[in-house]
Amino acid sequence: MSSIGGISGQTKNQAREVPHGPNGGDRVRIEGNFDIAASRDVVYRHITDPGLMARCVPGCESIEQISPTGYRARVTISVGGIKARFNLVVEVTREQPPGLVLSQTRGEEGSRASMLAADNELTLVEVDPATTRVSYTSEISVTGRLGKFALGVMKKKVVAMGQEFADRLREFIQTQALPLAPQPAASVDAISPATQMATPPEAIRS
Helix, strand or coil, X not given: CEEECCEEECCEXXXXXXXXXXXXXXXXXXXXXXXXXXXHHHHHHHHCCHHHHHHHCCCEEEEEEEECCEEEEEEEEEECCEEEEEEEEEEEEEEECCCEEEEEEEEEECCCCEEEEEEEEEEEEEEECXXXXXXXXXXXXXXECCCCCXXXXXXXXXXXXXXXXXXXXXXXXXXXXXXXXXXXXXXXHHCCHHHHHHCCHHHHHC
């Protein structure tokens, strides 16, 4: 739960086992949704900004665009006392502004000790003109030294990462979307007598 400027939102997410993944392994599916107090166009513009994603994705150290639809990222993941740094390539496979982004993530540790693959779907639905519901699903497969951990451990990890991502993204966008407080206009009565004496009458009237 986070609250910005009186606007609050709660992330609903869960993870479950998806059998018969690539190479006969199992995958973890994470799915969830959360509301952001901003229009769908505003949320879509932010959510497709690589710089913002680098700030919101837990463990993301860097991200760069390598093609019109491709990105390279470096992400550190810690599971069961093991810290792994992944070099990832994210390819946007379908984009339908401002409501849908499909992507694939593939990568490995520098030593190839672990391999990661994920298929991702992100949808934005207008709840009302000032509120957008962000829904996401991701089927994740990790093999190698991180893949040895039980699916229960992996599910807890990916759910926690999804929660942290949602909280960071919501906080940033809602903070940016807050309107600036109007500044009170100066009145003639608020001008000091000394200033009024030094100011031409026509300037005060204007």
